[in-house]
Each structure stands twice: as structure tokens, then as C-alpha cells.
Amino acid sequence: MALSAEKLTNNQQTVLDLLEKSKEPLKAYAILYDTQKKGIKAPLQVYRALDKLIEIGKVHKIESRNSYIACEHKNCNSSTSTSFLICETCDQVSELTQKNLPSYFAKQSEQADFKYAKHNLEIYGVCKDCSKSLVVGGKIDH
Amino acid sequence: MALSAEKLTNNQQTVLDLLEKSKEPLKAYAILYDTQKKGIKAPLQVYRALDKLIEIGKVHKIESRNSYIACEHKNCNSSTSTSFLICETCDQVSELTQKNLPSYFAKQSEQADFKYAKHNLEIYGVCKDCSKSLVVGGKIDH
């Protein structure tokens, strides 16, 4: 069965729904807390759902933040490489959808005699919205 | 005082020495264990030394592995951006020294109206040595 056609179980759907509604990445224990009413009671239930969702590409982990985000792409089945833009001001995260990154990295790796398989890229900076309010307001509002 | 001229304290030097001798990235509690004989007794002593070493660019954290590696570059004072090649076969890690990565990422980010500040890149694949032994031996020796 193709990954993209895979039917989710209750726990998996519960976790995915929450992540898709969220504006920001969520941490595992935040997910646990927010899904108690849906019957998820233990960390393992969250981690197992996350593992599966990551495997089928519906969710990505942001390693440097220990947090999880729903994939923005329809029918994404790339569980492998990820590229994020992380705003240091508001903590919002978006995916960098650059199709040529893998081949670029493959080329860079090759120069070090390294065979590229996949990557995780986390770019930190200031997002559009925060950049705007910074100019308008004159200072960052934390 | 310039960061590169900074003199290290005992704990900091102990942790750095260990990391520089190591062929692979080390985890914090592995560092703790290996430095007991040098007088480091508690996790906080390790984490505090690591924090400082990271701040002055002598050590980098590999986020997806929760492990730490000494910087390969002489007089590195870049505590900001990091780029690693991580071998999935032998777990060895080397730094990708590509001076134009930041400007490349800045350009990519700009297309998403995102102001690049720094990045963390973790490329997974197979290193030169493992690639070789794979061909010669016919299979991976774990």
C-alpha cells in the first residue's frame, strides 16, 4: 500500500489534527496535554503516533527545538529531508520548499567525498510579519 | 577581550580536550563519565562548560543527535551557523566548510520574505571510508 493512501488510526489522527490546527510547532508533552480529552493518556501514545506520522511524511520534527510540525505540503511523503525557516522573534516555523536543495547538497557533499542521502536544514532569522512590525513599532514586542 | 583570545577554565579545558581527542561526537553524559577522573562530578559542570565552548565557537552541538563535537577549524569563533556531514554507517561527523552557504541560504530565505540570520545544516549519508569498505567488503560491517 502506498504511504500516501495510508489510513490513520485514532491516535495518529488526533495528534495530526492538533498539529494541523496549531500555528506553531508543538512539543510532545504539549501534545499530550492537549489530547487528554481525546483519550491520549501517556507519552508513549504521543511518541508512537508522531513516529508514524513522521514516517509517512505528515509531520516533521524540528530537531533544535524538540518540537513537531504538520507538513504544509499536500500528500507529502518525504519523511527524509526537511528544511525550515524558524523565526527567532515569534517562533513561527515555515517550510522552505526548494526542490533543488537536495541536488545542491549532494554536490557540496561530493566535494568532501561524502555520499548525500538526506538532510535537515534549520534556518534562523526574522519572518516577514516580525520584520514588518519591527520597522513599524520601532522595537520587538515579546 | 576578543573571543578567540579567551582563556579557558579548568572544566572548560577538560571538556574541550576530551572532545578534541574523540573521533566521534560525544553526548553530555558520556563526557561526564569520561571526565570524572579530572574532577567533573555533575551534569551541570559539563553543560556549563559546553555552553561556554559553544558560545566561543570551539564546540558545536549536533542537534539531531544530542551530541557535541570540537570545531575542526583553527580559531573558529563562529558560534552561530553550523554544517555537518553525518555518516549513517559509522556515525562519524565532519564539518562542511563551505563559505558560500550563508549567502546561498540568505538568498533562498529572501524568496520567502525571511531575513536569514544563521543556520544549522545536518546532511546524512555515507562517508568516504564507509563508501569504500562497502564496495570492497560487499556489505556494511556494523
Next chain:
DNA sequence: TAAAAAATGTTATAATATAACATATCAAAT
């Protein structure tokens, strides 16, 4: 040498993640 800044030592605890195992559910192929 006094004041300020940074580092230390120590105990406790927070935050993140997995082990182990018994049970249940689902999908495919008889």
C-alpha cells in the same frame, strides 16, 4: 584592593524519550 563579573559545587528536579510486556485490532489470504 574593592567591586563586579564569571565560574564552581551541589542538590534537586524538569523535560524529553524509550523499554518491556500484555492485549487488542486490522488486513490479507486462505
Next chain:
DNA sequence: ATTTGATATGTTATATTATAACATTTTTTA
């Protein structure tokens, strides 16, 4: 429809990674 094998669940316990809080000491700077 029923066995079978794979996958998911529920649960308790525990491992792993990291920080809080606070008293003390050392180092740096003025």
C-alpha cells in the same frame, strides 16, 4: 468466515537529556 501475521494500543516503569536554585569561590577590571 477464520486463521495468521503485522501493526497498534494501553500501561507502568525507567532511561536520557537538560536546567533551576542557591551558596561559594575565583577571576577580572577599575
